[in-house]
Amino acid sequence: MGYNQDPSVPPAALSGAVSIPDALADLEPVRSVTTPLRMEYTATPGASLSKYLRAMKEKRIIGDVCPDTGMVFVPPRGVSPVSGKRTTETVDVADEGYIESFNITRIPIKGRDDLHPPYVSAWVVPDGSNTGSIALVAGDDLDLDDVRIGMRVKAVWKPDDELEESAANILHWEPTGEPDAEVPDMMRIGRPTDGGAQ
Amino acid sequence: MRDVAVIASAQRQERSIDNESEVEFMVPLMQQVKESVGLTQQDIGFTCSGSSDFIAGQAFSFVMTIDGTGPVPPISESHVEMDGAWALYEAWVKLQMGEVDTALIYGYSKSSPGSLRDVLATQMDPYYVAPLWPDAFAIEALAARQMLEAGKVDHQRLAEIASRARTHAATNPHAVRRTEKSVEDIMGEAPMADPLRPSDISAAADGGCVVILAAGDRARELSDRPAWIRGIDHRTDAHTLGVRDLTQSMSARIAGEKAGVGDDKVDFAELYAPFTTSEYVLTEALGLGDDVVINPSGGALGAHTMMASGLIRIAEAAERISRGDGDRAVAHAGSGPVLQQNLVCVLEGE
Structure with a gap:
């Protein structure tokens, strides 16, 4: 029997009645076991991420600067993955950038009722950063067919009185309508540092 | 090799x-x-x-x-x-x-x-044991009770292990429990997970x-004086606690034999012993006599960084060999409930 290739067909184990041995015929079959699991943690984000989250409250996006290469990493994690060194300097990057890649999600995600498919998840590179990060691209007039690599986007922030130490302060990114950025180099590492794509 | x-x-x-x-x-x-x-x-x-x-x-x-x-x-x-x-x-x-x-x-x-003591309950069998949330101290206390009842150790012996560990830890800048305590004072501690007292439990x-x-x-x-790994072996016992004799460790004994612990004189040993009772079990399993200095760093009773404590034992033993504090050392690492897994490494200078 080969693998079922049709995603709409449920797995065989769930597709029919549960069969049980004769010796257990009178018993109610056990269909699942629930193990209560709860662990509480008081996590601390670390020095670098703390700084990033505090900047977020001021509607600023900051990145770490690699001490060897000068590359800027957003979000900052306190280390340069290129040199393996601790970063000591942070810089502000723009709340504008371009789409390096994207996908369109057409199925709902459990627990995220705030996301209404179809929606666009994009890899957005802010101006001044060498790396991008995952972001929601949305907008009232956004035409999904119009979303493309190189599209210029700008962060849409929560209202000032709702800002907190959270990356969720950016509700989504919306197209600016500017001419597309040229994306010269798909290699994330080695991208020129002069403010992203031209 | x-x-x-x-x-x-x-x-x-x-x-x-x-x-x-x-x-x-x-x-x-x-x-x-x-x-x-x-x-x-x-x-x-x-x-x-x-x-x-x-x-x-x-x-x-x-x-x-x-x-x-x-x-x-x-x-x-x-x-x-x-x-x-x-x-x-x-x-x-x-x-x-x-x-x-x-x-x-x-x-x-x-x-x-x-x-940590509760998080470690999640490594137990998820159907029959973990739902009861036995924390790591409670599980070790079961083993400790068996050792005491069988007359293998007494409170005096455990308190001696705890006191010596604290004395050693006091000289280790990386240890976090660095206050010395007498055997008598440790004997007087109120049990934390009866019969284990706070000083029986790692820091x-x-x-x-x-x-x-x-x-x-x-x-x-x-390196001027590398610490050569002359033998290394790791063994595991069954996961189900009920099939093991918790008062001894067959996996540590076999790993020790395979690594060649008894082939020559041992100057000192760094053992991953998160409880005084684990140190007792390990010294027996590895056949370490009274002439062997146990845990000169203070061991896990002095500082227990989960996931690193075993590696730290190897690092501590190697440091001492490289410094010339000894020529032959045993380093041990353990994992799982009541030392289910044991790794033994014999290090020598040249």
Whole structure:
């Protein structure tokens, strides 16, 4: 029997009645076991991420600067993955950038009722950063067919009185309508540092 | 067998590291070790680490720690969900295969964000045992009770182990429990997980350890006195506690025999003993006599960084060999409830 290739067909184990041995015929079959699991943690984000989250409250996006290469990493994690060194300097990057890649999600995600498919998840590179990060691209007039690599986007922030130490302060990114950025180099590492794509 | 040695190590242990993430506190250790032998990440043949996301309660935390090695251009790397000592074992095998001449190994954790004794309940059988949430202290107390009832140890002996560990830890700058305490005072402590008293139980810490292994002439070139791994073996007992005699450790005994512990005189031993009772079981299983100094660092009773404590035992033993404090040492790492898994390593100077 080969693998079922049709995603709409449920797995065989769930597709029919549960069969049980004769010796257990009178018993109610056990269909699942629930193990209560709860662990509480008081996590601390670390020095670098703390700084990033505090900047977020001021509607600023900051990145770490690699001490060897000068590359800027957003979000900052306190280390340069290129040199393996601790970063000591942070810089502000723009709340504008371009789409390096994207996908369109057409199925709902459990627990995220705030996301209404179809929606666009994009890899957005802010101006001044060498790396991008995952972001929601949305907008009232956004035409999904119009979303493309190189599209210029700008962060849409929560209202000032709702800002907190959270990356969720950016509700989504919306197209600016500017001419597309040229994306010269798909290699994330080695991208020129002069403010992203031209 | 190819000659492989520990040539450098670094560690950091603190009661709680609040202001740094795991990668933030591991990077300086990795850099320090590499610089001490003049190697860059690109000179290192293989990198292997041990950690567990359950400890800090952070999903995929080890993925971020890889960034701390500086993996550009890409490196040969692996990870074990075990103490870093098992990462060292994997690297040792790779060195034995002759594929590489050097390896970087690290183990780390931050247990302070959660309750380690409770988090460890999640390593139990998830159907019959874990739903009852037996914490690590309670499980060890079952073993301790059996040892006491069988007359294998008494409270006096356990208090002596605890007191000696504290005396040793007092001289170790990396230990977090560094106050000396007399046997009498320890005997007077109120039990925490009856019959275990607070001093019978390890001192949880945040931190990590980084070690570099090198083979043959490369090791001699990079270190004045490498600590050669003359034998290394690890064994596991059954997971189900009910099928084991918790008053002894067959897996530690076999690992010790395979590693060649008894082949020559042992000057000192660094044993991963998160409880005084575990130290008793291990000294018996490994046949270590009264002439062997046990845990000169204070062991896990002085500082217990989960996922690194075993690797730290190897690092501590190797440091002492390299310094010339002794010629032959036993280092041990353990994992799982009541030392289900045991790794034994024999280190020698030249």
